[in-house]
Each structure stands twice: as structure tokens, then as C-alpha cells.
Amino acid sequence: MKIKAIHHAAKPMDSQIRNAFINFSEMSTSTVAVVSDQTRDGKPLVGYGFCSNGRYAQRGIIEDRLIPRLMNADPAGLLNENEDNVDPHRCWEIMMKNEKPGGHGERSVAVGTLDMALWDLAAKIADVPLYRYLADRFTDGPPDPRVYVYAAGGYYYPGKGIDTLRDEIRGYLDAGYESVKMKIGGAGLKDDLHRIEAVIKETGSGNRVAVDANGRFDLMTALEYNRALESLDLKWYEEAGDPLDFLLQSVLSESSTLPMATGENLFSMTDTRNLLRYAGLNPRRDFLQFDPVLSYGVVEYLRILELLPGFGWSPDRCIPHGGHQMALHIAAAFGLYGNESYPGVFQPYGGFHDTAEIEDGYVTLPDAPGIGFELKNRLYTIFKSLH
């Protein structure tokens, strides 16, 4: 077999939301198609990828560095030993050739986008869903296609009052979600407390509500919020301070009885290792939220999973950022705690297959080969237009 072509296009991403740090109205994503010479039922097998959300399209790195390196390499060097499928690990090494260590951002997103398409293609050639392909290659046990998901939302509604927020949360619960995440830090503590209490009224209990400060707080504010939130028995307190301020996280981790969650803005194994070394997180209580697509893809995520036991962590404390199909497969394959879900935003990239239903807080992966973008019609239409 052979990879015939790799196509890339940057696209706008529809998301009229904002968190405590940025607004997403100009968010974009890269879309890629890796076209093989293999066919099934007369149609070429093609792998697709996009770059999760929050970090913009990666036109320069993908078009100027990664695609040329892959297409200029010995074609057999992109394949497994039998030369009957792509080998994403070998492709990863080729993409990262002549790249210096450190500086993990943007490049990690670009590599993760192509990594997604390569795994999609590999699983399609093997004619199995990606979660099964990954579990067969890298784990002992059978994968569970049923994955816990929570609804990430709880946005600010300037001028609209708290009823709009309650309506939003009620919608998630009606749709089958058991737990939700809401934004904090975009208003003062007093306003945020009112908002959180209103959300708890909807969910019925604090441990079905996570709160997310998106890295906005300094240490004093993080501790002040912690003191006010502790009695509410929340599901977790996410990204209180700057994602690289491990000392802040460490002081907060030790000061708090609430579960901590962080990691969506760390993009490599080496950054993860620093988090586990220095941030004082508790592997029995806390959550790790690395987004595999923003972080150099499955190849690097496997390195992260390999790191965990040495620090007392298990994959079942991981719950990736992003709310996309790729992380859902990874969660199913490796027995992660679950996956984020963003009902209705980052469309048509975010979310799962069109027929996905949330039952008791779980979603079940379909049997389609690869990632199953073909079962997400608006997204598949965009991908098809690439080639």
C-alpha cells in the first residue's frame, strides 16, 4: 500500500462562547485528509483529522513542515513491517525530524491533527473501530465502547440572568447527562456562587457539578474560591491558575478537600511529567485532562499513559479535554475515566456521531471502522471536500 496524498485546509469553527480567558468567535481548525491507494467497496480508504478546539488551525506547520516531510520520505517508511498498513509511530518520527526539544505548543497541535488522520486510516484499513484497534495493539483487556461523558457548558449570559443558565443545565440533564461543568472566574466570587448554587439546584447535588476557572486565578483568588466552594462537595475544581504554575496548583491541592482537575493546556509527556512531579496532585482524588489531539496525538498519549503508574496514577483518572470523537475512542480503548462533551458548540467538529444518545451519562461508540466520521454527516461533508 501507499499514501497517495495528504490534503490540508484551515476552516472556521462555529462557537459563539467565551470562558474566563478568551472568546471563541474567531476559532479555527485544521482539517486534513490522508488518502491511501487502498479501497473498500470500490472507494478509496482515507483518514481524516482536525485539531480539537481552542488552539486554532495550524496551516504553517502542517503545510510547510509536516506534510512535506511525510510526502518526501521513503513511502515504505510510513508503513508497518508487513507494508500492509500505515504505522503512525513511524510517521510521527518522520514528522518530528529536525525539530528541537521543548516548546510544546502549536507544533503539538499540528502533529496531533495528522496523527488523528493516520490512526483513522490505520483502523479503517484494519476494518475495525479505532477504539478496538488501539485496545488490540496496546492493552490486555477488551475495550468498553460505553464511555462516561459530562456536559461542559455553564456559560455566562451577560444581561440574561440566572434562568438562562438553569435552562442550559436542565437541557443537558434532559439529554441524558448526569453531570455538568460550568465556567467560573468570569464574574466575581459572589456572582459565581449564586450561579453555582443555581446549577446545583438543577442537578440535585454538588458532586454532579464541576467548575472551571480556565487558568485565570492568582494564588490568593484560587484559595479564596476554594474556601467558598469546599462545602459544596463539587465534582472537581478545574484549572484554577496558570496551567504551568505548578507551585500554585501544589499549594491549592494541599489546601483543598475538593478534587482538582487540570492538564488541558499541557501538550507533551515532558510537561505532564513536570505536572506529576511538582503540582502536588493526588492520584486517588484528582483528574488529568490532557487532550490527545492538542498533545502530539496518540503516539505521545501512549507515552503519557506509560508515565502514570510510576507516579501512582491510573488511566482511570484521565478525562480528556475537547469533546470529540477521537478522545472518545481513546477513552474506550484505554479505560479512561471518561471524556468531555460540548453539546452544541464547536460544530460541526465537536460532538459525537449523529445518532449518539446519552444514557445515564454514558455514550456508546458505534461499530463503524476508524473514528467513524462517516456517521457525522456535516463533518464528513467537510472532510470529503478535501480530496
Next chain:
Amino acid sequence: MKIKAIHHAAKPMDSQIRNAFINFSEMSTSTVAVVSDQTRDGKPLVGYGFCSNGRYAQRGIIEDRLIPRLMNADPAGLLNENEDNVDPHRCWEIMMKNEKPGGHGERSVAVGTLDMALWDLAAKIADVPLYRYLADRFTDGPPDPRVYVYAAGGYYYPGKGIDTLRDEIRGYLDAGYESVKMKIGGAGLKDDLHRIEAVIKETGSGNRVAVDANGRFDLMTALEYNRALESLDLKWYEEAGDPLDFLLQSVLSESSTLPMATGENLFSMTDTRNLLRYAGLNPRRDFLQFDPVLSYGVVEYLRILELLPGFGWSPDRCIPHGGHQMALHIAAAFGLYGNESYPGVFQPYGGFHDTAEIEDGYVTLPDAPGIGFELKNRLYTIFKSLH
């Protein structure tokens, strides 16, 4: 005044070298021109920038995110209060709008490239050399335009033997350099020791020779090299392990009597803070090598300088990576230890003004307004072609 246009072009960078980690033959750089409506002697005042070396051109981020944000902003928002000059700090905030925290790489290079052009323009409008402009705005004392520089080279010459290396080093000394840096880690320890001893024979003493492993070693190898190198009394032992492996650096720092040097692959204040917190570096002995252009520019470098005293460090322990005119101005303005120099490589971007002479290991900045690219003819020709 007003910024009329910002132009960008990605360019190849001529550098047929390799270190222990990458080869540079496909290295590229971004070039930018910030065109103002101000004139002097009938010519428009234009600020120029490029992205140091080692991290490639940043076409996507500069063209898709940074330039549109600057050009779509309120034009007065890019200026100082008197509206008679650009304000690089305000421009920085505009460039970083809707950018999430963390993930400092590539984006830091793109911002640093435009930051260079904005400071070049600001100093040109003020009609003073950049080092003087920076010193007047941000320091108490008068700047010293005479800056210590060392010659970075000491490459591998496969098949050519050690005489070629000695010739290279002899050339640097003949050109006026007092000290040199050479690569290690691209061969075995035994070969590297022969190479180092040959270089010391040229320089006359170990403390005129720094060695650079470019982040290649694991802990055991780093310690093994350290044991072999300690008796040679070298100037410094640079980037033994992965730039983000602060634990490795900490063990090595404590185990060694040699001065340590690192930081060229850390690109933000928050990453720097982690280095100072966790890497066990000694502020009386060791060196910090952050490249201001790769790290979000002067605006972020000022934050780094502000951080230093709280950890016991002084600017005079800083010696930036990159070997370019921008870092030379920064070194002069803030009283840094010195600056790197790459005689003859990364042309025409690397190196200083065409008439620069190295005397007793020092180079003196000229009096031209701004960074003085106009005194570096081949580079100025490229910049002029942008607008």
C-alpha cells in the same frame, strides 16, 4: 502617526550545520516589515524583524492570527499615550488576545518576530539605537554598547578528523573571540573528549571553552559526561538533558562543579519560573540563555528580568541564544553577561553589522537608529523587498 501595513514572508535560512539533535539544512525564518506613515529624510520609517533561528518560519500564526489582530485593532490602540510612537506593550496585548495560557512554542516565536519589528520601529521613530531606547525606558544606568560575545560552533566534521575542528576554532580566535562553544553528544564520550582536548589546546585553557549537548542526554549519560569533563574546568556545560527535565538538571547541577547553562528552549516567563524553581541552578555559577525573540519578544523578556531577583539571579547571568543583532541590543541595554555569536552561519540573518569587529571578545554596537539592520547589507536587501 499610524501603522500603514505589516508585511510577512517566510524565507530559507542558509545553515549547513547539525547539532546533536537536528540538522539545520531546511531551516527557515519569518521576515516582517511594519510600515509606519512617519518619514525621515523623505523615507518611510519601517521596523523589521525575523525569528532568530532553530524554530522555523511562522507563516500560519503570523499571517492568520497576529497581523489581522494588529491591523483590525483601533489604530490608536497600537500607539503610546501621546500617539507619537508605537507601543510594543499594547501591541503585544492585542496580538495575544483570545490566546489561551500555556503551550509556549511557535506562537512565542511568531509574537517575538513582530515584537522585534515593533521595537526597531519605536527606536527609529525616537531616532536612537534600540539599546539606548530600552535602557532609557526600563533601566537606571547608562547602557554599555560594548558586549561580550563568544563564538558558537565546534561542529562535527564526519570523515575530516580533528584538524578541521582545530582550524575552525583557530579562526574564531584569530577573529578576536576569547572564548568558544562546541557541540558534544553527537559522538561517543571518548571521541568527544578528544575533540574537547584539541579545542582546549587552541584556546589555551578550559575556561575559554563551553560545551553544548543540545538536550540529548539522559541522566546517566549527563552524569557520565560530567565526571569526565569536571577536571577540564570548562566555561559551562550546556543543555545536558531535555530542556523541560528540571529533575535531571537539578541532579546534575548539584553533582557538578562545572557551571551549568540552559534556557534556549524555554519560551515564556512561566517556563522560566519553573526552571528557577525546580532545576537547582546556582545564581552565582550558572547561565541563563533564553532567546528573547523565540520567547515572545522584549515584552516577555522584561517579565523574565523582573522575575530574576526574587530567585537570587541578576541580569548579568543571562547570555541569550541566537547570535543576532536584537539580542545584542538587549544585552547592552540590560547589562547581560553577553550574547551568543555564530560566525558565518544562519546567514544573512545571524551575526551583527557588516563592519562589526570582535576585540578581546567584545563587539561594540553602532549608533544607527533602531536595531541597525541598515548596516547589514544582505539582510537589509531582503527586508526592503518586503514593502
